[in-house]
Amino acid sequence: MKTLNNHTILYDEDCPLCNAYTSTFINTKMLDEEGRKPYCKISNHEREFVDIERAANEIALVDNENKEVIYGIDSLLKIIGFSFPLIEKIGNFAPVNFLLRKLYSFISYNRKVIMPSEKKEDLNLECSPSFNFKYxxxxxxLGLLITVVTLFKFSELIEILPVSSYQREVFLAVGMVVSQLLFIIKKDYQTQINYIGNIITVSLFGCIGLFQLMLLRSVFPIPQSVILVGFTGTVALMFFEHKRRIQLLELPTYLSWTWIGYRILVLLLILNF
Structure with a gap:
């Protein structure tokens, strides 16, 4: 690998994905040993030429010699392209670059609902992206659609459940969101949307668990009891993950119980009607 010297990438140290790929840049020698730095440790000198707000939304790459900064997908393409020029060329091809920018923004603006972190009161700078309603x-x-499809397919494996439909799964998924919103109706709009984003992430984690069960079922003849145990275990893990996120968001703890209560109520209604 060719090393891009005298450049420092400013990353969100509370973001697992940001940690992973910036450490990879260091370990593979794409950047030198001093080539990454937590956003919260930006110096007063760096604040003179780094756009602080933009750097929280798009990872910044600082040219330490020329005091120039590039952001987001451009910074990643420059680092990777220094070792692999062809990748940089492809990444800068207009249609590909457009898609990469949209994908990067989608992940970056949602990273705190994908992987929330505890608020650190002692920090002067916190690398939290701006709230972007569109993304x-x-x-x-997208999360609701994936959840609906996964639950519809998984319901076919549980013999005691009546035949499902996409309409029913859409109604139940949307109903879950609406019912939880009713319990935080007095909270501000941004808090409500952030909470719903976290609910969707918990549902997607559950989808991963259910997908693994479906994959195993397609390969091995798994008994119905094992499927039921696996489903129950997945829901239990989702409950504890929801509870953990509620604490991080500093929302009422009863939201975890209303969240699981809705699912129990829905299951009883499906089994009896």
Whole structure:
């Protein structure tokens, strides 16, 4: 690998994905040993030429010699392209670059609902992205669609359940969101949307668990009891993850119980009607 010297990438140290790929840049020698720095440790000198707000939304790459900064997908392409020029060329091809920018923004603006972190009161700078309703709504809609399809397919494996339909799963998924919103109706709009984003992430984690069960079922003849145990275990893990996120968001703890209560009520209604 060719090392891009005298450049420092400013990353969100509370973001697992940011940690992973910036450490990879260091370990593979794409950047030198001093080539990454937590956003919260930006010096007063760096604040003179780094756009602080933009750097929280798009990871910044600082040219330490020329005091120039590039952001987001451009910074990643420059680092990777220094070792692999062809990748940089492809990434800068207009249609590909457009898609990469949209994908980067989608992940970056939603990273705190994908992987929330504890608020650190002692920090002067916190690397939290600006609230972007467009990308948050897109994340919620995509998450709901994935949840609906996964639950519809998984319901076919549980013999005691009546035949499902996409309409029913859409109604139940949207109903879950609406019912939880009713319990935080007095909270501000941004808090409500952030909470719904976290609910969607918990649902997507559950989808991963259910997908693994479906994959195993397609390969091995798994008994119905094992499927039920696996489903129950997945829901239990989702409950504890929801509870953890509620604490991080500093929302009422009863939201975890209303969240699981809705699911129990829905299951009883499906089994009896």
């Amino acid at each position: 948050r709504l897109l994340y919620i809609v």
